[in-house]
Amino acid sequence: MSTPSSTETAPAAKVPEVAKWVFWPAAIVVLLFVAFAILLPDAAEALFAGIQAGIVSNFNWYYVLIAAFFVIFSLWVGFSRYGDIKLGKDDDEPEFSLGSWFSLLFAAGMGIGLVFYGVGEPLSHFANPRPGVEGNGNQLAQQALSQTYLHWGVHAWAIYVVIGLALAYAIHRRGRPVSIRWTLEPLLGRRVRGGWGNLIDVVALVGTLFGVATSLGLGVVQISAGLESAGIIAASDFVNIILILIITAAVLFSVLSGVAKGMKWLSNINLILAGLIVVFILIVGPTQFLLRDFVQSIGNYLQDFVGLSFTVGAYAGAEGEAWQAAWTTFYWGWWISWAPFVGIFIARISRGRTVRQFVTGVLLVPTLITFLWFSVLGGTALYSELNGPGGLVAGDGSVNVEGALFAMFAQLPAGSVLTVGGIILIAVFFVTSADSGSLVMSMIASGGQVEPKRWIRAFFACVTSALAIALLLAGGLQALQTAAIIIALPFSVIMLLICWATAKAFSREHRAYEKARRSAFVDRIGDYYGLEVDGPDSADASPRLPLFRRRPRKPASADEPHTEVF
Structure with a gap:
């Protein structure tokens, strides 16, 4: 039995299970909100309506402006001189094949929201x-898809680029923990380890909780509508x-069981199921129309991109504000609250990529797949309204958003099979989103631990579900x-600071x-390139001469060969 040596190092300090100044403030805020919404639902509903009206009337322009700014920032950082910076060590190769x-x-782009709003x-x-949008049926249908593309396209993924790129740089390049605070280290320096860093993580954690809860709420409302459409049970709270x-x-x-492989299998099965639904509808639906619509709608979206990006309904009065709140402002808020969740995911899978590869891939690939999804599902529904049988829009012009998917399925061959497949798709998305969301939130709450304790993940899974119930x-x-x-x-505001910090770091x-x-x-570049510039009065001065003239280096001795450096 050996005795401890005096040269042995002391055991490493035990890493705390949670970052107490992040976990507890976020937990208290959300639990108080849940209690208020469940115990006093009418008062909570009135309060929400008042807050939403105030934010939309005063900050509508702000949400639109920052969403457009994030697009510009993403394109600038990706295709500027910083595009060659590697998200990892200089000799790191990409962790995943292209x-x-x-x-x-x-997989990051697919989710409950796409099924709900498809x-x-x-x-x-x-x-x-x-x-302000007018025209005949065909023109309105085209504008409807362009507006949908705006909400789910480049703007959404540019928001994710801001967080994901800064996180990938901090994690893979600088070796920092997986936590939002480190995206601001280039700006805050050592202060990111203290109170300012805690505040950043608290806001990110609460935002992620609300973002995931919003998706779960949408998902369960649509599952309920699908069960009602299938004649199984009537939808209710x-x-x-x-x-x-x-x-x-x-x-x-x-x-709690640690069945990680099972969740991966579920995710893969869900993606395959979503792909099968798209392919099936593309085959049995108006195939040629859908293919033409996909191509044309992308062109229309690109043509109107700038105008749509900055539309705030300034001349539409109260009606325009209400529409903006229900759609565009909601989406920009939803994507921002989802940004920590998706950002951490895409940052972790992007080790070894360059900034240019990251921006191009994240903006392009999910956007095109999302456009295909909407052009097939939404295009089939629009074709039905324009050419029959119709009936997806009520006589008063209203649309049952949560039930529209299943109403459209009922018009296609094997509609009942599609309905069952749709319910399964949403349910599995619910499970995988809640599981992944609880993991990301636990990582933030534990100070960036890659494998947080199971009880923390279970806590956030329960709190997210409680928050979804409270909001419903x-x-x-x-x-x-x-x-x-x-x-x-x-x-x-934190995201704007992240843009500043990222630009500063790069x-x-x-x-x-x-x-x-x-x-x-070269040690002394002036010796080789003649940084001294001849004056305008010099005899050999000429407007055709370059600013920097190459001149041969004088040999140090007669034995040294005459060389030139190029």
Whole structure:
């Protein structure tokens, strides 16, 4: 038996299970909100309506402006001189092949929201277009898809680029923990380890909770509508709560049993199922119309991109503000609140990619797949309204957003099979989103631990479900939309600071590399390139001469060969 040596190092300090100044403030805020919404649903609904009206009337322009700014920032950082910076060490190779990486980005892009709005949103914009949009049926249908593309396209993924790129740089390049605070280290320095860093993570954690809860709320409302469409049970708040509890139990089983491989299998099966639904509809539906519509709608979206990006309904009055709140402002808020969740995911899978590859892949691949999804599902529904049989839009012009998908399925061959497949798709998305969301939130709450304790993940799975129930009881879809808009306001400020910090970090690294290149190339560059410039009165001065003239180096001795450096 050996005795301890005096040279042995002391055991490493035990890493705390949670970052107490992140976990407890976020937990208290959300639990108080849940208690208020469940115990006083009418008061909560009135409060939500008042807050939403105030934010939309005062900050509508702000949400539109920052979403457009994030697009500009993403394109600038990706295709500027910083595009060659590697998200990892200089000799790191990409962790995933290009095909696998694209598949994972596609997985990040698919979710409950796409299934919920795949048919309902294009139909809604067709039946009740944005105030100021006019035309015949075909023109309104085209504008409906362009508006949908705006909400789900480049703007959404540019928001994710801001977080994901800064996180990937911090994690893979600088070796920092997986936590939002480190995206601001280039700006805050050591202060990111203290109170400012805690505040950043608290806002990110609360935002992620509301973002995931919003998606779960949408998902359970649509599952309920699908069950009602199939004649199994009538939709109600009670049914929604029971569904949330059942699916949360499945999530807890996954978390507490450690069945990680099972969740991966579920995710892969879900992506395959979503692909099969698209292919089936493309085959049995109006195939040629859908293919032409996909191509034409992309062109129309690109043509109107700038105008749509900056539309705020300034001349549409109260009607325009209400429409903006229900759609565009809600989406920008939802994507911002989702940004930590998706950002951490795409950052972790992007080790070894360059900034240019990251921006191109994240903006392009999920956007095109999303456009295909909407052009097939939404295009089929619009074709039905334009050419028959119709009936997806009610006589008063209203659209049942949560039930529109199943109403469209009923018009296609094997509609009952599609309905069952749609319910399974949403349910599995619910389980995988809640499981992944609880993991990401646990990572933030534990200070960036890659494998947080199971009880922390279970806690956040339960809190997210409770928050979804509270929002449904406090106003349903409108409360879900309002929650996303509210929480995005403070986090949007953090995202703007992240843009500043990222630009500062990239500029600092670029300058360092330029200095290193010059130093490695030549010790005294002036000796070789003649940095002294002949004056205008010199005899050999000529406007055709370059600013820097190459001159041969003088040999140090007669034995030294005459050389030139190029």
